[in-house]
Amino acid sequence: MANYNLKEVMNKPERLAPGHRMCAGCGATIGVRAVLRALHEGDRAVIGNATGCLEVSSFTYPYTAWEDSYIHNAFENAGATLSGVETAYKALKKRGRLPKDENFKFITFGGDGGTYDIGFQSLSGAMERGHDLVYVCYDNGAYMNTGIQRSSATPMYADTTTTPVGSESNGKMQNRKDLAAIIADHDVPYVAQTTFTSDFRDLHLKAEKAIYTEGPAFLNLMTPCPRGWRYDAKDIMKICKLAVETCYWPMFEVDHGKWRLTYEPKKKLPIEDFLREQGRFKHLFKPGNEDLLVQFQAEVDRRWEDLLYKCAR
């Protein structure tokens, strides 16, 4: 176990200032602040951002909430944009146009829309080319900025505005894309999946490893959205805990090709415990829909077994 002191970490200066316009209880900003806390003091950063809630709410002209240099370009190209920034750093360093002792880190944030879907190619290219940057997907499982439309990160049966539940529909028909595994298959040095735990240790250590591992790194960070998931905003930590304890959102890392579980529930909870808390799954608990819950559970189990196998467990 690496050194981790919650109090120390929480007392670091914030690099995302308050006063931005994100919703109360938004998971994305909690995630961003946690990732940025992993930057070592004295190290500078350039933050990239795909278009999305985070961008439109944190950099509304003429105000910015970002203490570090920041660039938003468009929706589908955060990977390519940061590739350019990181390469410029290499070029300027090589040509002596930056002081030798200045260290910059490159971290880009994108929602699941900008990452799993429209920005997938740009992300894949940035990972494959080996740029020294971290791509953090704040995965809230739908296109929240445009009003809760399904994405390829949306779980099966979720009620979204483009997969609405109705007399002929049980919500989204497909399972989630496993993006962390896909990026791991790019053979990049570091990939991890995590979310918020009570002491933020798992997230902090993974973010630090991602930022300070040379080469491309990818962090898949579950960041619940109270609006889209329809739970009481104050329950975010409970939601995250249930996602992890039911094995819906396993926490693992792939460090130079080696898969490792970073947390294993002592007793795997039934998936209903996670789903019941959220309005987007309300229909699954109606009489006659028991088989949908069975199918959901089967998919969680299948993926969990697969992950255990990859982690050589």
Next chain:
Amino acid sequence: MARKDRMSGNEAVSYAIRQINPDVMPAFPITPSTEIPQMVSTYIANGQMDTEFIPVESEHSSMSATIGAEAAGARSLTATSSAGLALMWEELLLAASNRMPCALALVNRTLSGPLNINCDHSDGMGARDTGWIQIYAENNQEAYDNFIQAYPIAEDPRVHLPIMICQDGFITSHAVENIELLEDKEVKEFVGEYHPEEFLLNPGKPIAVGPYAVSNYVMEARRNQLEALERSKEVILEVADKFRQLSGRGFGLFEEYKTEDADYIMVIIGSAAGTAKEAVDQLREKGKKVGVLKLRVFRPFPAEEIANAIRHAKAVAIMDRTESYNTHGGPLGSEIEAGLYRAKATVMAVNYIYGLGGRDFTVDHAASVFAELESAVENETEVKQYQYIGLRE
């Protein structure tokens, strides 16, 4: 000391890029511009330049990475053609609105469909309203000369806008012609080093690029951008003057070829200007008063200057190497005619569409255009105001 050589247009632009040795070049191959990233990569592989080359996975990413690198403080560029430029469209707008003085070597090729790899100007003209400066070349020499002038124009604090240096696909990009090259040292001095005032990697002075802006700010941002493009005209002329002093070559906004006393003037862009000049020479020998206005700078559009240069003619032919699908003329035709109207010039103007998808435009075609103008004026007959040349009916 100038050095004489033989080169294709792509070789000439790549040679200029080597001499400038920019910081970052992301690129993705597409015919007929592919040779440019190939040649640059080869220069790098052989230690003749040390630009950081990013082999991106699409043209959308090449322009995205160019913007990222430029915002970070690096002198950046890319090269493309046709569908590549179309795929960049969103990013072209962002490069201009974020005021990134990056460069793009455009090798003009038609847009699909049908799929075709040959020259017309539908790609560049399709991007004419993206906020970029656009400079077109007649031949390899001008493609080279224009590229050397690109950064001094784009990076000027009065401008700070992206610049597109265009040459005709295959006709210019692949045909080998004589060329005069500047010495590396002369180019380095002329272009200078890039030291932006504000950039992402400025230690201790962070900036934020690419905001969301509410309606309160958007019109002012657009107007600022427009004013920068307007100001670029004087900068283009200053840089052209400086370049002429260095090389003895070059033009300002356009070249006037035997137009001073001409009754009939052809306005044209790119390689076909050479063909038109040959027609002018032949017709002049027969005593015809004809001339060519070759447009170099399409953006910012020198509407007033063109109107004043052609208003004395009896008739003008405005040549468009693209269809614009507005159903009443090509881009050059529409804009020049609007310029004439504003200048209260009533010269007769006919808009011809030619050379689409690489269709040949010959000296005979140019001569027939002059003949049609002359006949209409002499016989006081009507000419179809908007027509195609070389079309199989």
